Amino acid sequence: MSASNITKRAISEELELLLGESLSVLDHGFIRVIDYMGNDAAIVQAARVSYGAGTKSISEDAGLINYLMMNAHTSPFEMCEIKVHVKLPIFVARQWIRHRAASVNEVSGRYSVLSKEFYLPNLVQLCYQSSHNKQGKGAELSPEQKACVLDMLRTDAEQVFAHYTTLLALQNTEQREQLTESGLTRELARINLPLSTYTEWYWKIDLHNLLHFLSLRASPHAQYEIRAYAEILFDIVKRWVPLTHAAFVNYRLEGGRFSKMALEVIRRLLAGVSVTQETSGLSKREWENLCRLLQIKI
Amino acid sequence: MSASNITKRAISEELELLLGESLSVLDHGFIRVIDYMGNDAAIVQAARVSYGAGTKSISEDAGLINYLMMNAHTSPFEMCEIKVHVKLPIFVARQWIRHRAASVNEVSGRYSVLSKEFYLPNLVQLCYQSSHNKQGKGAELSPEQKACVLDMLRTDAEQVFAHYTTLLALQNTEQREQLTESGLTRELARINLPLSTYTEWYWKIDLHNLLHFLSLRASPHAQYEIRAYAEILFDIVKRWVPLTHAAFVNYRLEGGRFSKMALEVIRRLLAGVSVTQETSGLSKREWENLCRLLQIKI
Amino acid sequence: MSASNITKRAISEELELLLGESLSVLDHGFIRVIDYMGNDAAIVQAARVSYGAGTKSISEDAGLINYLMMNAHTSPFEMCEIKVHVKLPIFVARQWIRHRAASVNEVSGRYSVLSKEFYLPNLVQLCYQSSHNKQGKGAELSPEQKACVLDMLRTDAEQVFAHYTTLLALQNTEQREQLTESGLTRELARINLPLSTYTEWYWKIDLHNLLHFLSLRASPHAQYEIRAYAEILFDIVKRWVPLTHAAFVNYRLEGGRFSKMALEVIRRLLAGVSVTQETSGLSKREWENLCRLLQIKI
Amino acid sequence: MSASNITKRAISEELELLLGESLSVLDHGFIRVIDYMGNDAAIVQAARVSYGAGTKSISEDAGLINYLMMNAHTSPFEMCEIKVHVKLPIFVARQWIRHRAASVNEVSGRYSVLSKEFYLPNLVQLCYQSSHNKQGKGAELSPEQKACVLDMLRTDAEQVFAHYTTLLALQNTEQREQLTESGLTRELARINLPLSTYTEWYWKIDLHNLLHFLSLRASPHAQYEIRAYAEILFDIVKRWVPLTHAAFVNYRLEGGRFSKMALEVIRRLLAGVSVTQETSGLSKREWENLCRLLQIKI
Secondary structure, eight states, X not given: OOOOEXXXXXXXXXXXXXXXXXXXXXXXXXXXXXXXXXXXHHHHHHHGGGTTOOOOOHHHHHHXXXXXXXXXXXXXXXXXXXXXXXXXXXXHHHHHTTOOXXXXXXXXTTTSOOOSOBOOOOGGGOEEEOSSOTTOEEEEOXXXXXXXXXXXXXXXXXXXHHXXXXXXXXXXXXXXXXXXXBSBOHHXXXXXXXXXXXXXXXXXEEHHHHHHHHHHHSSTTSOHHHHHHHHXXXXXXXXXXXXXXXXXXXXXXXXXXXXXXXXXXXXXXXXXXOOOHHHHTOOHHHHHHHHHHHTOOO | OOOOEEESSOOOHHHHTTTTOEEEETTTEEEEEEEEEOOHHHHHHXXXXXXXXXXXXXXXXXXXXXXXXXXXXXXXXXXXEEEEEEEEEHHHHHHHTTOOSEEEEEOOTTTSOOOSOBOOOOGGGOEEEOSSOTTOEEEEOOHHHHHHHHHHHHHHHHHHHHHHHHHHTOBOGGXXXXXXXXXXXXXXXXXXXXXXXXXXXXXXXXXXXXXXXXXXXXXXXXXXXXXXXXHHHHHHHHHHOHHHHHHHIIIIISOEEEOHHHHHHHHHHHTTOOOOHHHHTOOHHHHHHHHHHHTOOO | XXXXXXXXXXXXXXXXXXXXXXEEXXXXXXXXEEEEEOOHHHHHHHHGGXXXXXXOOHHHHHHHHHHHHHTTOOGGGGGOEEEEEEEEEHHHHHHHTTOOSEEEEEOOTTTSOOOSOBXXXXXXXXXXXXXXXXXXXXXXXXXXXXXXXXXXXXXXXXXXXXXXXXHHTOBOGGGTTSOOOBSBOXXXXXXXXXXXXXXXXXEEEEHHHHHHHHHHHSXXXXXXXXXXXXXXXXXXXXXXXXXXXXXXXXXXXXXXXXXXXXXXXXXXXXXXXXXXXXXXXXXXXXXXHHHHHHTOOO | OOOOEEESXXXXXXXXXXXXXXXXXXXXXXXXXXXXXXXXXXXXXHHGGGTTOOOOOHHHHXXXXXXXXXXXXXXXXXXXXXXXXXXXXXXXXXXXXXXXXXXXXXXXXXXXXXXXXXXXXXXXXXXXXXXXXXXOEEEEOOHHHHHHHHHHHHHHHHHHHHHHHHHHTOBOGGGTTSOOOBSXXXXXXXXXXXXXXXEEEEEEEEHHHHHHHHHHHSSTTSOHHHHHHHHHHHHHHHHHOHHHHHHHIIIIISOEEEOHHHHHHHHHHHTTOXXXXXXXXXXXXXXXXXXXXXXXXX
């Protein structure tokens, strides 16, 4: 990746600086940008196919990108593409792969012997299950509990990986003379490996679908471990297509969506009417969401 | 699922008999057909949109379906849809989910406590890694080795599941008075669970994409465990759309594809010319494939 | 379609009443529901795979569907599917086909002779191009202009169709004896046909993607002619999955999305601060959108 | 497009030479490569994620690409992407758009006034409809007929375009003072335009799906006009990824697929048994296909 090539293609100077660099995530993971296609100008160019206009100033480009994002005109954002090499725990990979509009080449545990690498959470991540949010965290465990939990996770994973090695090394005792085969099939030897085992893949996706991925996986509702990857990808997007990144933050990530009933509540509030959850007609969850977005004290 | 409803929709009488039944797969898995749309006649009907012909006889329907399958006219097969409830080990689910043209709702290990159910291979599956095929099996292990392997897999999985229970039961010792929170977050407690853990999902796919799934996963190259599911699905397709099933077997599953160079070899053979791998110009792998399909002794 | 079958599948009683009926759209078009899979309960059932709960009351079903819609949990809505037969002008079909997540079988103008049926707008649709909205309508034409426009459209289309017939009837004068071939190839004879020519297709889509289609095509920004189809589909959805329909209207169709900057404006308004477009920091378009949604007089 | 940039990304030197060039197709159409991602080496690199091997020699790369193509391991080919600007008649665009796995930005006839450009076939394309192949061509028309047909097509298209201009120029006679609106809405003025009208779009697709497009649209079964575009794209692929192109030609484009029953016929032929269509058990169409592929005289 140190080589430099000459190209007539659009480039993103900031993203070029990052190409091939391994950006660390969690304890053994990484994200590495392998390739990309397009930049902010390419989005604008595709959008302008509609009316054949020539190159415009940067400020006009920003205005058009804001317009596209605000009105969910998504197809121009599909005109950019990125390919990354990712190393990630399998339980993260299982959430990630649910995004179907992407291309993937993953290490095969049938074909290859997997490295002994598994994820152990950072101490600050060890919290009680939230009592009111089924996908949420409560208070941190006590220091003693944390030590105990980590030790249990590490010891079990070490043991399973040791047995994985044992299974792969089984000798075929009946064919002593011609030791052509040995080891349990890799496809079965790996079935006890923990979900924390690291895997690797090449992942290619267009910008529109990447933004959708980020809106779900960089959100506070996402599990910390996949969020750690999403945040790196978020920074990559910022370098790659800064105008699109800014529009995405303003119109999607930090914006808000209201239902017809919630709009009616806002109108009443603006008219000076006092509204409570009871009189709002909203569910508790939606009311809390409204108050959070509008920074109303409940 | 015992209730009977009246519908004007097309039905598949044979598949109706199976609706809601759990068909066992592996040691704890199952496939259960939840719903379906369309039948052989619906495929024919969609194909005939092109020329508006009325209902034809069964034999003409078979002819049209054969024609569609032979010429890879795939869109009419997309007009049928099936939805199944599946219980399967996570390592199988990871192969399965690579088929992107499907809809999935899976049990969430962040949201729910997972049942203590893991896959243990049947004894006959315990073989040495093939020495020449990276994804293949060699001879069976010795009986002693098999017992030893199974014991190791079972013991490790049992231990990890016991610790999973322990982690979920951690008491919050600092909030004795108001025991509102307990247990490590489910999203982390599960990370050491083995890839053999059973998961469940609803999976919905159209017939065209299901046939593609079957052509890869009911193949002898597929891992035994996913093939066990594919074979059940194969039988379901046979009941559901028997004409399509027969065409699929003839034109796809048990047919063969030859390269330009392989066609040239066949032409030489038909002309009475003797051809060996060396004089064929084919790679060893392609030559073997040719001989297998034509049942030529090498 | 008059026959009644017995099925164990979930049904939608209201939609059954409509199966096979041609619902008229525009001057010669129609939508006819051919088949469907699932209902509101099927969505709930798929969503509950996560936590294995049994059947709940209708009100709890509605609550869960509202929750799914509010939080854009889209996969359960993919578990329902509908198949319709549509007759529509080609310029409408060209907008419609941009929705890629659907299956289509269309009449082929290469294979079949197309019927002489073309769309002529209703008089009230004949308006001036809006001077400020590139996709919008202004005032209606004068009655004389309308008559003139319709006459021009009709006369030209009639002439082209007459010539289409002529081209298809060309006699092969050089093969008088064995008149096996005649007519210009259908694939070329049709190239002058107008974009208003009616075509037909079978179209199959899942409910999630149908709702996305409706959010764009039943919108006032959509061209009247495709909106006419979207409105029929909207009513079909209401019969098919009434709880989902209500949630869609409340959370999507009649709700509103605000940017981060627009949220800040609302907060200032709620705090009693006077805000104008200039002081809002919003673009003119976004400011107007905000005022419209909040029913603020500008 | 004349500018040269420095990039660390993989490049295809041959394709760089073509970037931005308009390659003529039909009478007014073109294909222009705007951007691309990846090359033959990128395909190999993605495939090798499985076993982490370093860069290999060109001949080994060719072997791996042949292997991937032969065994329909399609995901590595998805790792390359291309974006082209295309100008094409609408009836071609309607066939083209059926390939859903692509991203498109098209000129909008609602938003823009369309140029007066329509396709007129070359004289040699003017043939009789085949009497036995519903999508095929027979003998050429007589010179007089050709002249007559072309004249009819041209005259009608000219007239419709002239009326299009008339409709767009309608004056709003009632608002004489403030002539802010004029012309029938563009969205309706265009509905009589012929299917031969040229449109333009940006089209982005991955290499796997492009090869699928080519296998259907560069085939002799495709209509001449879309084949003209497919052949240009075929040459572009040859420059871009020559190893993949060669494998595609050998294993897909000029290879052949046989059914189970056809394989049985080949085996009988190889065993010296004489087989006719009657004794083959094959349909007439399949028998002809077999004879053509094996160059057997019927």
